[in-house]
Amino acid sequence: MRAHLILDDGTVYQGESFGAALSITGEVVFNTGMTGYPESLTDPSYRGQILVYTYPLIGNYGVPEGEFESNQIQVRGVVVLQYQAHYAHWSAQQSLGEWLQYHGIPGITGIDTRAVTKRLRNHGVMLGQIVVGHDRPVTTIPDPNTQNLVAEVSCQKPMWYGSSRKQIILVDCGVKLSMIRSLTQRGIRIKRVPWDYNYVAELNDFVGVLISNGPGDPKQCRTTIAYAEQALRSGKPNFGICLGSQIQALAVGAKTYKLKYGHRAQNQPCQIVDSQRCLLTSQNHGYAVREHTLPKIWRVWFRNANDGSVEGIHHRTKPFFSVQFHPEANPGPHDSDYIFDYFVSML
């Protein structure tokens, strides 16, 4: 069935529908990763977004069995150049289209995704919609960033993972399951709590706090920021990843801003500041920490080697730190995996 991708600036791209034949709206973002679509589609950070893949062939190896980064597909829609209905892989259970359909998520194929990407790059991220068949396009698209997307993806009540005496609080703003796996593999017990859960009183029983990744504008997470501020006062190791990094920064009085088109890729080079070393990282974020608003007692830990933006911050004396990228990878490279070791060593 014919479908259209319509950007908020009026640009229309014609393609074919696959997955669920539904019309949807969202924020249109692009990702330049060449593999790992089951992982990115289930990443809660993509909540509210229509994801455009710059790599043209998507669906090649179908969808393997099992959980990826959350228990559902998180994107609102998928845009590809050529959807591969004929998949092949020993681990595949179904095609990407079947999977999308099962979860009620529309896809559109036959789109010049490079053209869309260049438009987003030049104009910045835009709202947009996928319109299927004879559906009428909506006239005003609600901006998902004005909603509390974190509330949509966070868990409803606390959950436990792993068995160990060393236990931490994981503030779930839309946590990727790989983050949990990375820590349980290292012998850490996790209490995963909702984004607005008050864990401050319980901190005596825990050796540290991890604030997870998540979707949207960090400023929406006022409660989370407030608890983070209190948690930092405890002096216990405090680690933020992606949105968690922005929340940590906001908690200490720094400011965040929206990047023009974000970093969504698996090849983002991040230099360890004041070193000769650079890591390749997986990223998915639309907001970043404004460097000059950072209190003097904090330093920039990682910096994007391409555009110089802040990719990680570290307290000068205390075990408080965070990274804007995804050390848990999935999708993407494992170069920064050692940061979990670093965190664990602090506990």
Add this chain to the structure above:
Amino acid sequence: MKPVQPKTVLILGSGGLRIGQAGEFDYSGSQAIKALQQEGVKTILINPNIATVQTDQAMADRIYFLPLTSSFVERVIAKERPDALLLSFGGQTALNVGLQLERQGVLQRYRVAVLGTPTRAIRLTEDRKLFAQALRKINITVAKSAAVTTVTAGIKQAKTIGFPLVMRSAFSLGGEGSAVITNQTELIRRLREALATVPQVLIEEYLGGWKEIEYEVVRDRFDNCVTVCNMENVDPMGIHTGESIVVAPSQTLTNHEYHQLRSVAMIVVRSLGIVGECNIQFALDPRSDQYRVIEVNARLSRSSALASKATGYPLAWVAAKLALGHNLLEVKNSVTKTTTSCFEPALDYVAIKIPRWDLKKFKHADHTISTEMKSVGEVMAIGKTFTEALQKGLRMTSTGTQGLVGDHPAVKKFRSEIIQATDRRIYALATALQHGYTVEQLHQLSQIDRWFLYQLKTIVDFSEQLKTKPLTRTRLWQAKQLGFADDQIAHYSKQPSATVRQLRKRWQITPVIKQIDTLAGEYPANTNYLYLTYHGSEHDIVPGRKQIVVLGSGPYRIGSSVEFDWSCVQAVNTIKAQGYHSVVINCNPETVSTDYDICDRLYFEELSLERVLDIIDFEQPHGTIISMGGQVPNNLALDLQQHRVTILGTHPRDIDRAEDRNKFSKLLDRIGLDQPAWIEVTTLAAAKKFAQAVGYPVLIRPSYVLSGAAMNIAVSPKQLQQYLRVAATISKQHPVVISKFITEAREIEFDGVAQHGELKVYAMTEHVELAGVHSGDAHAVFPPQKTYLETIRRTKQRMRDVVQALNITGPFNIQFLAKNNDIKIIEINVRASRSFPFVSKSVKINFAEIATLAMLGKIASVDFKKFDLDYVTVKSPVFSYSRIKGADPVLYVEMGSTGEVAAFGDGYQEAILKSMLASGLDWPKKNILLSIGHDRDKAKLLSIVEKLHRQHRFQWYATAGTAAFLRKHQVSVKTVIKGRPVLELIRQRVVDFIVNIPHGHTHQEISHGFSIRRTAVDYHIPLISDVQLANAFLIAVSNLKESDLTIKAWDEY
């Protein structure tokens, strides 16, 4: 902290092109030289491959056209005293020489540091046993394997690993000497062959059918490490990666698999301590996530050249910077110019490499492909989808197909060619699909991943639609998106190709131009690297201004190689110097012309009429140059002109007058120039009648030949009949020409440049071999040494006449036959020839530059009077017979060489010795075997054999007839019986040099001579099979020792 920057660096090239080591090393060496020069480092290059861009005057500061052997390199080191050595930019040849120098203590003695990856690490990767041990130590899985040095040990190890198994030689290139072995008898035979040339052989677990995945890894001395590209072989393990269709990035790997292998690659590279670039190969189980590390190439390789072109990341240039001690972070991404090189390119397209084979050129050659490399070149196709890129790529190989399907004949025994892969397996798969085979069945037969087979099926299924259903706008769109060419669509819809093109234009079905920017559009990039696709809604660029298009050479193959790329690069440089913008169209990833810093716009595209017109329609250039890239672009002359494309240089009508034999004959008659009697025939009877009249032998050839495709000499009516059948199937459109073959004639060549029919510059060369040996296989001497002055004077005059009659503007090459001062013209090519770089560098005047100026109408006055030179240059062919199992290593009218080298000498003998040594021939040491068919040839060699005999330097062995003849002339010689005894003598390496001269110019069926030659090649014993050449070489050997060969740089001549 930073190591002291070297002042002078020695770079080793890779020598003549041969199978497994081709033009990609001109790319890597050139990039390294540029990277070093940017840092103010003085560069010294040793490379006898005179046709390379790296040996241009503007490149290295000092160039030596000398053999790449440790003794010559040592002498250069002693003379130049470089601080450092780069050995990872010249393929396996450079690496082996470098390691040998280190082992001999030469590098230490002269205090030469090895830049980049330490030699310790290189040795580890080259010694398969140590490598496997090192990897096991860090818990990385490698294939079960055992290194053996004797046949007995091999048999023993085979018992523990089990059959089938894979045998590979250590220290070899392109998988030479490796094979899948299924039983013990075969194992013994192959072990003996391999151990004859290498000290160690590896026996390995057979992983046939596993996915074959490669990563290109870059690491600096600060331990920053990235994988620039990963690639997946469409043909799984069991077929050498050089023989496989390869796609970048991988298509069938999950995120887990992709990053698992990436992480392993980085662990391995770090533990080895690589600094610069390397390639790592994996086998990945198609039924689980198990993997095995197969090998690491701690140097630039064919794969790295491919990865570089597939991603736009200049691997060789970056590797050279890292070798100098830079941090990867500091090195800017030369495509975006703003971002860092410390990143991994994101592709938003698919790049497919397809090998180009030339096995049809060799009689008796085995067409199966497996773990040894046989292909002579490759193409890379870029598309948005696999199907689009695949069909483009198949056309790019210039093997006469329209794509995966089309008007080419079906593969008859497709099933067997799928099971035991041959060079046309991809077409066999298409045929099978047409016969209703399912993807599952084909997967079982070929073990190719189902995903790739689905892609093939999509194309085949659609071709059925094209055949049976009307060509609507939608269907035409879909066809173009699936990579169908206008020709292919025309074939299925039964209408002329031009009509399809018109229809497309009317329906506005045209391709869009996309950039390759390394970051998939994430950052703005001012990149010149382009391709076309039908999967797009907008162009990335706008048409350029004041542009000149240069058509490249397409894939390297026998007869069209790095020489043409050299000419193209010179043309581009000249165009730029004249204030134009240059546009290159080419599809060969092994070339320098497709480097990111050569031209203003690079279209990595097909050299087909359709695609060239697409580009010209868009760019509307000032003019197009078709005469620098060899025969492929030259063949487009008339068609392009008919589409009103402005061709610079000789008018296409005149090109046609030179190419079309009838028209050319008329022209020769008019100017009174003789040529061997000839006739154009369509029937056998007519051919026989003609041959009878002029007398045998006769030469059979189709018109529009390159490298003598299907040329043959017939000595009898029976042979004539046999050969005509071959020629007729090869070339349907062009009739077969038969001409009188003149024996015992010399061959003389002119390369030159003219403008409006007026000669501007020329160089004359003579062949060492007599006429009947293809000019590409002959040794060329400049200036002529043996040709009569009278002949020289007359041929020069006749050359001027032809140049004028054809009103040539630009490059040309003319070949003459001379016998007893009687001269006849053989042919003229109104384009740059293979010998252009050789003559240009011999006389130190850039013919390609002058030719380009002539075509631009801006010729400068060439300061060229008579070449009064006090040196001689000789060009030698380089053969790859050891790769082409079963082929007869004998010189013939069909071209068989894959590359060439050249050398300078103060005299002829010095030059020819250096040149032949550079081509890979070894000095005779102790025992020489002579086996000479014809009495005339025995007599020709008698005097030099007598002289050498008097010098008591060699022990002589000869087959019965030759021995009797020599004894009659008081030469003491050991008689060897033909058949098994002589072959055993070779296999046991009793003789270390062989002269075997076949009886005549005809290809005999399996003969004694053939088995001697073949065995010599298989056991790597130096062999000469031409009497003129043997004579010239032995005379030089009788007068000169290696120490007499001077170490002089190019600028010292």
